Amino acid sequence: MRLPGSKSITNRALLCAALADGESTLSGVLFADDTRAMLGAAAALGAQVTVDEAAATVTVRGADPRLATAPVSVFANQSGTTARFLLPALALRPARGVLDGDAQLRARPFGPLVEALRTLGARVEEPAEAGRLPLAVTGPVHGGRVPLPGHLSSQFLSGLLMAGPLMRDGLAVELTSPLVSVPYVTMTAAVMAAFGVQADGLGVAPSRYRAAEYAIEPDASAASYFLAAAAITGGRITVAGLGAGSLQGDVRFADVLERMGARVSRTADGITVTGGGTLRGVDVDMADISDTAQTLAAVAVHADGPTRVRGIGFIREKETDRLAAVVTELRRAGIDAEEHADGFTIRPGRPAPTRFDTYGDHRMAMSLSLLSLRSPGIEIDNPRCVAKTYPGFFADLSRVTARA
Ligand SMILES: O=C(O)C1=C[C@@H](OP(=O)(O)O)[C@@H](O)[C@H](O)C1
Numbered sequence: 001m002r003l004p005g006s007k008s009i010t011n012r013a014l015l016c017a018a019l020a021d022g023e024s025t026l027s028g029v030l031f032a033d034d035t036r037a038m039l040g041a042a043a044a045l046g047a048q049v050t051v052d053e054a055a056a057t058v059t060v061r062g063a064d065p066r067l068a069t070a071p072v073s074v075f076a077n078q079s080g081t082t083a084r085f086l087l088p089a090l091a092l093r094p095a096r097g098v099l100d101g102d103a104q105l106r107a108r109p110f111g112p113l114v115e116a117l118r119t120l121g122a123r124v125e126e127p128a129e130a131g132r133l134p135l136a137v138t139g140p141v142h143g144g145r146v147p148l149p150g151h152l153s154s155q156f157l158s159g160l161l162m163a164g165p166l167m168r169d170g171l172a173v174e175l176t177s178p179l180v181s182v183p184y185v186t187m188t189a190a191v192m193a194a195f196g197v198q199a200d201g202l203g204v205a206p207s208r209y210r211a212a213e214y215a216i217e218p219d220a221s222a223a224s225y226f227l228a229a230a231a232i233t234g235g236r237i238t239v240a241g242l243g244a245g246s247l248q249g250d251v252r253f254a255d256v257l258e259r260m261g262a263r264v265s266r267t268a269d270g271i272t273v274t275g276g277g278t279l280r281g282v283d284v285d286m287a288d289i290s291d292t293a294q295t296l297a298a299v300a301v302h303a304d305g306p307t308r309v310r311g312i313g314f315i316r317e318k319e320t321d322r323l324a325a326v327v328t329e330l331r332r333a334g335i336d337a338e339e340h341a342d343g344f345t346i347r348p349g350r351p352a353p354t355r356f357d358t359y360g361d362h363r364m365a366m367s368l369s370l371l372s373l374r375s376p377g378i379e380i381d382n383p384r385c386v387a388k389t390y391p392g393f394f395a396d397l398s399r400v401t402a403r404a
């Protein structure tokens with residue numbers, strides 16, 4: 001199968017194109033709540049955006065935010081990437097920009113970004129709670145050196161880096177704690193390079209983005225559900241468009257399935273997973289690929305021994321506390337699951353018929369639905385929350401599994 005475009009790459013490419021000189025064309029664009037939020041943000045930055053959803057393309061004529069004069073207001077809905085990438089871009093504008101989101105995003109942390117933007121010269125108002133949305137930012141930031149913690153989210157660093165070339169003094173970030181989700185920062189530098197700006201993972205010199213024709217890869221985090229489905233059912237699936245050169249760290253979820261005993265083959269264009277035989281439990285650090293931790297929890301239920309996941313304490317600050325959520329829900333189905341400060345342990349078992357709560361988290365819905373492939377009576381409450389990144393998920397899952 002070919003999955004919809006990567007959320008993470010779509011939202012980076014939309015922002016770089018919105019800040020670029022000239023007209024860019026993006027293909028393979030994801031259309032989901034998170035990328036619609038970024039489409040709105042690009043327009044608020046002054047870009048002219050033309051959408052062809054049927055063709056999965058967007059053309060963007062960029063604008064220089066440093067020339068802005070009018071106040072703007074942006075609603076990021078539930079999208080962490082939109083909000084964390086946009087705030088530094090709003091801080092390039094010598095006018096006031098207000099950023100808000102829905103209740104789920106209002107509960108997520110922004111403090112490190114607020115502090116960093118103040119250090120870089122912006123005025124940031126926190127009308128509600130310190131370090132939470134809504135926030136109002138007035139620039140322009142001058143740039144320069146800035147300390148930043150890395151242990152909560154890599155999105156703060158990615159957002160600062162993307163705005164960095166338009167800062168007078170460029171940007172040099174000094175991490176004050178170890179960085180999580182590292183492959184996403186590598187991805188940021190790669191997308192910036194495609195739009196003509198060279199950045200390393202911590203800094204960038206003053207320069208301008210150039211318009212580009214840019215093809216977006218399919219979403220590797222979304223692919224994890226289908227690769228897992230093959231492992232769980234003993235079936236086989238090929239996900240196209242995710243070859244060895246993928247910009248997405250989450251393609252490495254296939255390595256974890258391989259360690260568990262699934263057969264994995266990789267070509268220049270895709271990944272094939274063939275299940276069958278016994279799945280072994282694993283002990284794995286997922287700090288680089290944490291969006292696939294809940295997927296792994298669903299696979300772990302079907303293994304022959306315990307699975308221990310480490311390194312992901314920070315996923316308590318995502319759409320919900322994902323460690324508590326996945327452990328609570330699996331226990332409700334009678335599975336032996338244990339929460340740790342930095343992850344969880346899942347012991348194999350037979351899930352009882354259960355209506356799962358998703359806590360409004362798209363990845364809870366998509367991951368727990370995999371249990372239905374081997375067990376009857378699995379129901380997902382509020383399934384529409386998948387629209388955050390993958391509106392067609394349930395249709396695609398039933399299409400693929402019906403073929404088996
Ligand atoms: O930069 C990105 O595109 C993302 C980074 C990760 O977040 P954190 O850096 O907060 O872990 C990931 O969970 C999110 O889905 C997308």
Ligand SMILES: C=C(OP(=O)(O)O)C(=O)O
Nearest residue numbers: 078079080081291318363
């Ligand atoms: C954490 C996620 O999204 P974001 O941080 O971009 O809202 C996700 O998609 O799992």
